[in-house]
Amino acid sequence: MIACLSIPGLELKAALRRTPSLGLRPAALAPEPQGEPLLGPVTAAAETAGVRPGMRLGEALATCPSLALVEPDAAGAELAWEEILRSLEDAGIAVEPASLGCAYFETRGVERLYGGLEPALRRALAAVGDEWDARIGAAGRRFAALAAASVARPGQTVVVADAELPQFLAPLPLTLLPLERGRYEELEALGVRKLGQLAGLPGGAVAERLGPDGRRAWSLARGGAAARVRGRRPPAAVAASLEFPEAIGNELTLRRALASLVDTALARPERRDRFVRKLALAARLTGGGSWRRTLTLREPSADPERIRVALAPRLAELPAPVLELRVELVELTEPMGHQLDLLAAMSSSAGAEDRTRLREGLRQVRASTGSGSVCTVVEVAPWSRIPEARALLVPKDE
Amino acid sequence: MVAHSRGSGSAGSQGRVAGRFNVPRAARVEAHADGTPLEVNHRRVALVREEWRVVDRWWTEEPVVRRYFELVLEDGENTVAFHDGAGGWYTQRGA
Numbered sequence: 001m002i003a004c005l006s007i008p009g010l011e012l013k014a015a016l017r018r019t020p021s022l023g024l025r026p027a028a029l030a031p032e033p034q035g036e037p038l039l040g041p042v043t044a045a046a047e048t049a050g051v052r053p054g055m056r057l058g059e060a061l062a063t064c065p066s067l068a069l070v071e072p073d074a075a076g077a078e079l080a081w082e083e084i085l086r087s088l089e090d091a092g093i094a095v096e097p098a099s100l101g102c103a104y105f106e107t108r109g110v111e112r113l114y115g116g117l118e119p120a121l122r123r124a125l126a127a128v129g130d131e132w133d134a135r136i137g138a139a140g141r142r143f144a145a146l147a148a149a150s151v152a153r154p155g156q157t158v159v160v161a162d163a164e165l166p167q168f169l170a171p172l173p174l175t176l177l178p179l180e181r182g183r184y185e186e187l188e189a190l191g192v193r194k195l196g197q198l199a200g201l202p203g204g205a206v207a208e209r210l211g212p213d214g215r216r217a218w219s220l221a222r223g224g225a226a227a228r229v230r231g232r233r234p235p236a237a238v239a240a241s242l243e244f245p246e247a248i249g250n251e252l253t254l255r256r257a258l259a260s261l262v263d264t265a266l267a268r269p270e271r272r273d274r275f276v277r278k279l280a281l282a283a284r285l286t287g288g289g290s291w292r293r294t295l296t297l298r299e300p301s302a303d304p305e306r307i308r309v310a311l312a313p314r315l316a317e318l319p320a321p322v323l324e325l326r327v328e329l330v331e332l333t334e335p336m337g338h339q340l341d342l343l344a345a346m347s348s349s350a351g352a353e354d355r356t357r358l359r360e361g362l363r364q365v366r367a368s369t370g371s372g373s374v375c376t377v378v379e380v381a382p383w384s385r386i387p388e389a390r391a392l393l394v395p396k397d398e
Numbered sequence: 399m400v401a402h403s404r405g406s407g408s409a410g411s412q413g414r415v416a417g418r419f420n421v422p423r424a425a426r427v428e429a430h431a432d433g434t435p436l437e438v439n440h441r442r443v444a445l446v447r448e449e450w451r452v453v454d455r456w457w458t459e460e461p462v463v464r465r466y467f468e469l470v471l472e473d474g475e476n477t478v479a480f481h482d483g484a485g486g487w488y489t490q491r492g493a
Contacts, residue, residue, distance in 0.1 A: 143431075178431040212483075216431050227428060230442060233472075277474060278444070296445040300474050331444075333474050377419055385452050386462055387493040392416040 001107045001159070002229055003121060003138040004145035005088070005128065006152075009041030009053075010101035013132060014077035015070045016043075018288065022068050030069040031057055033319035040072065075282040075290035075326075084128050086234065091127040094231025102149075104142060106229045121157040130155070139165065143224035147176055147195075165223050170196025177217040183210065195221040235278075238271050238329040240264040247286035247321035254315045254322065261327040262304050262311070271332065275300035276307060278331035281314050284324040291318060300333040362396075371395065422488035425479055429487075435467055438479050438489065445470040452480075466493055 007013070012029045016022055026049045029040025037057040049064040060067055081100050088095050088103070093110055097103045107120055114120040121136050128134040137148025139160040147169055148158040160168045172195045174184055187210075192198050198206070199221040207215040219225065240261045248254060258281070266276075277300045282292040293314045301307060311327070362374050375393040384390050428437040435443050448468040455462045463483040470476055478493040 212433065216433070220431060227436075296470055298447075298470070298476060375417070378416070385454050387420045387490055388418050388422065390492065391419040393419045394416045 001117060001138045001140060002142050002145045003105050003107050003124070003136050004142070004149040005095075005103045005105070005124060005134055005136050006146070006149035007084070007101040007128070007132045007134045010081060010132065011072060011074070011077045012041040012043070012070060014080040015073040017076070017080075018073070019070070022070060025068055026051065026064050026066055027068040027070050028053075028060065029072055032072060034317075071287065071289040073288075073290045075284070075292040078280075078282075078292055080132075082235070084132065084134075085232075087127040087129070088124060089234060091123055093124055093127070094229075096229050096232055102146070104145065104229045105231070107138060117159060118157065121159075125155060125157065140226070141165075141224045142227050142229070143176075143220045144169065147172055150176055166196070166199070169199065169221065169223065170194060172196075174198065174217075177220055179213060179217050183213060183217070186210070233331075235330045238265055238268050238332070239326060240268070241324055241326035243324045244322065247323055249318075249321035251315055254318070254325065255312055257325050258311060258315065258327070259304075259308050261325060262307050265327045265329055266302060266304055266307070268329075271302075271329065273302075274332035274334060275302045276329050276331070277333050278329075279307065279311060280326075280328040280330050281311050282326040282328065283318060283322045284326075285318075285320040286323055287320060289320065291320075293317065294330060296331075420490060420492035422480070422490045425487045425489045427479060427481075427487035429481075433465065433481065435469060435479055435487075438469060438471060438477060438487075441475070442472040443469050444472045447476075468493075 009029075012027075015029060016027070023043055024045060026043060026046035028042040028046050028051060031037045031039065039051065039053060039055050039057060039060050041053050042051050046064060046067060049067070051060045051064050051067060055063075077100060081097070085095050085097060085103065088105070091110075092113055093105050095103045095105045105124070107117055110120040110123070111117050114123050117138065121138060124136060125134055133154035135149055135152035135154055136157045137145045137150070137152055137160070138157065139145045139148050140162045144160055144165055148160045151172070152158040174187055174193060174195065176195065177198075179187075187193075187198065190209075192201070198218055201218065203215065203218055206218040210217070242257050242261055244257075248257070265271075276297065278294060278296045280292060280294045282290065284290050295310055295314065297307070297310060366374050372395040374396050376396045377391050378394045379391045380389075382390050426437075426439050427435050429435050434446055434449070437443065446467055446469055448466075450466050452462060452464045452466060464480040465483070466478060466480040468476070468478050477489055478491070479487060479489050480493070481487055
């Protein structure tokens, strides 16, 4: 079976760890500094007062004037989520994180370890701990597991057998489906409000009316395709951080700090000569918030200059002065060789000897594999939007 | 460039026959519900770098409708995959 662990509002819960008393009052995660003024997750007290996640800030404050806004702590939430995933991995569960607060795992392996499905799911909840209000849904399909987790209460596990799947999914709301807002409205206008209603329609008609997105949603409403869960590779824990004596907003200073942090992180013995594929740049901000951006390099690298160039533009996105800057090497790869430039050497006058050798080499290839085995690439329509129409392979027989 | 022997670009004794370059290759792709690839040829996608659509030759009987993705796979390889709108997935160089 596939299990889905869900922690709704993880970002808010992580931010509330600094001020736990707010958890019992109407409070909501404040909008991102440079984004739309939409609220993040809200506390139960706020929900009782009529405030909903995703509500406009003005509307929310008009609805509940005593609403407290909690500064987002993106780095804190990611670290907390990482701790949760590691706890699960320590319990022998190979997790596949889907988003912050949602992860899937295959129960087959751990069922044997803990003596059955229910004990295994209980063990997973115990590994996460009580403070996060985690819940787990399990079913034969990934989407069904997500749906089961969405109806489970905090600390509860809901298991859906394959035979019960259609009846289980039928009364659930369409909002579980990954559709654009306009699509929900379109479906509601057609009188389709529940998964069961959508699943009952003919697939061809749904595809004709709503296109490929609708067809996929229809397939999910019927349980979705059987997709495997692949446990992640736990990220590397190589990091370097620098705490400033006072909040720094000057980009030049931050760039220098970044350069020093990249050098320090790359020099850490835990890196063991491996190359960096994915990095994170995190900051603790003045005022209590935090900020974090991840970056995947096009090619793995251990070149400090390249990594600095890749990370430096992110510093301009910092929303407030920084108290602490941190560089994390999130994913490391094995060292690999670099392809040397063959043609650059050939284009110079010193490449005459190389050209002769290459011609001789090609002659031998032609002799052993036959005519037509050596080709040149001839551009015929470099402006074409269809890649295979841009150039032809023309045999080079002399 | 050295082509595969007796490949598409092979020439007969009468003359040279050009082959197509950067031909799409059928790929096994698992995709998210929103159509973005999750796995390409059993290798997990680490990052979707870019996405674009190509709609061309719509005036012919063989229109080209493709949704391209530039991807970084978990083993570090960069690849470009596209969905042809008829259920087929392909990888392609030079896109």
